[in-house]
Amino acid sequence: MSAKVLLATNNAKKLTELRRIVAEQGLDVEILSLRDVEAYPEPAETEWSFEGNALIKARAGFEHSGLATLADDSGLCVDALNQMPGVRSSRWAGPQQDDQANLDLVLRQIDDVDEPARTASFVSVVALVTADGQEVITRGEMVGQLTREPRGTNGFGYDPIFVADDQAVVAGVQPLTNAELSAEQKDAISHRGRALRAMVPHLVRVLDLEA
DSSP: OOEEEEEOOOOHHHHHHHHHHHHHHTOOEEEEOGGGSOOOOOOOOOOSSHHHHHHHHHHHHHHHHOSOEEEEEEEEEEGGGTTEEGGGGGGTTOTTOOHHHHHHHHHHHTTTOOGGGOEEEEEEEEEEEOTTSOEEEEEEEEEEEEOSSOOOSSSOTTGGGEEETTSOOOTTSOOOOGGGSOHHHHHHHOHHHHHHHHHHHHHHHHTTOOO
């Protein structure tokens, strides 16, 4: 019987991403989402660090489900905006606004910033909370630059305006935004992919799995 782990999110794209990475690692783990467990009030993300918010969500997921719980907190840190939006990335344009509104606001805020200074990084922190009281945190970063206009329809959030430094660049070809990369290409270099891969040895250990 496969081990069950809860990913404390309602974001279907994050769930799909984690399931791809777990399958890639060959682990016998069933990844459940919040839709698969009894509903509970989602906790307020009151911390000003990715680590703090990831732990809040993972602790709440374990408390209400009894399952080992993973939670991710991630965001875009723009150098010209003093590392903002950061933990406010999903609510940058306001709590009722969508991804497009957040993206548009960032572009307006750095409209007068020249290309060399349009640097940014995506940061992801993944927290794991287990029944025996263990709490593990892993972190991943993806460094790059912001475009002036969105490109691509893959991914989500700020992906259409972010060009990662680590992507394989072909001479004479314009580098792709995260939203122009395939799922496999993005997983290989993404902040969340790095944080999740760093978590795999801890999952193997605490769930007594064979990698």
